[in-house]
Amino acid sequence: MLPWLIILSFGLNHTSNYLEGIKLARKAILSIEISSEIDKLVYELQKERGLSAGAIDRSSNKNLMQLQKQRRKTDQRIERTLEFIERIELTQLQLNSIANQEVINDVLNEIFLSIEMLSQTRRNIDDYESHGYFAFYSQLNEQLLRLISQVHVHLENNEQNRNSIDFLNLLKLQEKSGQERGALNALLNTKKLYASQLQQVISYGNAQTQLINDLFSISNSHHQLWLQRQLNSDSNQQVIIIRDLLNERLRRAEQLAQLEREIGYGGLIHDFKNYVLRGEVNYFNSFLTRLSSSQNYLKIFNGIANLTDDEKHAVDIIGQTLSRYHQHILLAKMSRDKGRHAEQIDDEIRIDDSQAVAAIKQLQQNDVGIDTVQWWQLSSLRIDEFRAISNHIRSEMQYLAKNEEQKAIDSLVLYVTTFILIFITTLYFSFLVVRRIVAKIKYISTAMTTMEVEHKFNQPLQVRGNDEITDMVIAFNQMLVERNKSEGEQKISAAVFKYASEAIMITNANNKIETVNPAFCHISGYSVEEVLGRSPNILNSGKHDNHFYQKMWQSLEQDNSWQGEIWNKRKNGEIYPEFLAISVVRDQDKKPLQYISLFSDITKHKKYEEDIWLQANYDSLTGLPNRDLCLERLHNKLNEELTGDSDVALLFIDLDRFKFVNDTWGHSSGDELLKLAAIRLRNCIREKDTVARFGGDEFVVLLIGLSNRFAIERVVKNILTSLSMPFHLAGNNEAVVSASIGVTVGPDDGNSVELLLKNADTAMYQAKAAGRNTYQFFTKSMNESVSRRMHIEQALRQAIKQQEFVLHYQPVVSLSNGKIIGAEALIRWQHPSKGLIYPDHFIEVAE
Known part of the structure; x- marks a missing residue:
């Protein structure tokens, strides 16, 4: 029963996994719908922010009417979005998104709070209080975009996850484009142009460039193709031209600001007046330094392209005024050197710089050459093109999510159908197998009972098949064979134990004798009853010291065996030599269970060895x-x-x-x-x-x-x-x-x-x-004599081979008559290096 429960549990677990996949796909679809609703609200807020920027400084009826119309659209979209959030219970919905529900609720609370503050912000705009409104809209949009990123549901589909990243990056790109549209719209409606305003507008363009680069590095290839088409469009190219114009205006504004700082309060004019009134040299030197810087800035500004004739005339006026100041300060220095009073000098060299001040104001006029209406239409068209790409991606995401849902449903149906068929089929075959197994087990049980009653262990079981029970029967039959074999071996062992010529003694872990064989009794003289339960030291002869037995026990402990010759004592006191071999039997914990000793009397063998040794070492x-x-x-x-x-x-x-x-x-x-x-x-x-x-x-x-x-x-x-x-x-x-x-x-x-x-x-x-x-x-001289003798022997052998011996004949004369009656042959040695050697030097060795 348990296996079927396990199989059923396994099937239900997999079914649950498929259901979870369906739920996850549906949550992904819902998260895309949430993103779509929020995106629509962001779009309306972006337009309201841009129109608010255009209406804050020029309160024409046309601008105000467009703004009021857009506010109504925004309110309608806010109402629909809030209704959608309430309908799906987003605050309680468990989406399994990348952010937990607590984080999502925190962002929702921030959005709700910002929406409540929207009415006050609009009133401030209507009252021409421009401080903070642009940042408020941008912050609200940032909160909405953050919510879109947090409700994203992560799927196992990598393409879907990449689409989600591309979608979020495009929404950020639209937001930066909207900020650029609104900021430049505000700048075009101001009377005076500041470098900080231009820098802010340009920063939005740079942020868009970075986002576009990111999209090209990580987005899908066809998304990159859509984006490239938009970048090649007329609207985007015109925006790039406007950005270049703004960068040029920024450079002009920066140079003009530097020039104004060098000339205005605390600058060149200030040094001129202080020198005239006080005559201190440091003011004179400071004037010359600032004059050089002012002329340099004026030169750079005059080199900027696209200056109008009026602007060039204004630059000339400023340059002429700087030249007059230079001439007059030199006159003031000459007058100072002559000792004239400051009041006289001031009256004589006073300069009217009103024309220069008017020229600077003229150059600061906000005329960037961009039409406000044209910019709004152009930038809005560009944003709509980006929005078209994001809508395409959102459609892809919806398609993939629905496809994942359908795949999960199809897999679930297929799995459930297959599982049910397999379960029923397996159940049927299992019934057949169980019935067959029960029949085999019943046969085995009957056969084993018969063996127990009749004690017939030589009849193997007869079971056919290729299953575990058959393997068990084969093992049982083998066990019967081993049992019969073991019984035979036990009989052989008993016969060996009984009739062996070697003595066998078995002791327990406490070294007490448990059993001995007849050969032990024959060799030792003890009977079985006399040695059982006693220590083997009853055989101790006393001829071995404690060190001998310590080494024996050490070998048994380390090697589990010992063998060697030992002198023991028989019951009658006779000491005899024996060859003893001891083995240790240990349990699973490596503790000794028994000691098995085998020994034989080697008295005759020792006598034989002694005789052999005497024959080998003594003269017979x-x-x-x-x-x-x-x-x-x-x-x-x-x-x-x-x-x-x-x-x-x-x-x-x-x-x-x-x-x-x-x-x-x-x-x-x-x-x-x-x-x-x-x-x-x-x-x-x-x-x-x-x-x-x-x-x-x-x-x-x-x-x-x-x-x-x-x-x-x-x-x-x-x-x-x-x-x-x-x-x-x-x-x-x-x-x-x-x-x-x-x-x-x-x-x-x-x-x-x-x-x-x-x-x-x-x-x-x-x-x-x-x-x-x-x-x-x-003595050593004996060695020299022997060496000399051996040298002569070797030389004699060599002389025989080389035929160095010669005969000299000495006549024998008769003393009676003086006649030669014979001759005596005398041997001589004709040595190749020593010459003729006489017999007295070698004859003794030769003999």
């Missing part, structure tokens, strides 16, 4: 360390030497005449002798020293911590004495051998294993060369 005949172990110990000791520990002495021992024993009594006797020699060597050294068999009849002794030569010699002599004593062998055989010993001391003679071994071997050969049964300490 003598039981002494072999060459590899000896060199390893020497290497380790040398590393200690690098850290500043004691020295080490290396003795290289070779048995003399050992080959004779083998050749005489056989290898078994030789092996027996080697065993006895090993025993004697062990007896000659300390426990921390090492004696090793290197192979054959060679032995090496490492004396740890001995660096004193005499102490080393004492041990060496003891070894020589021990080995020189007779060896009693099997078969009542007695063998007498001796030893040649080479001695080297580390690190003095070398800091590497290879170097020490080589040096000891060299010293041993020197001992043999010295007659055997003796010892030699290694």
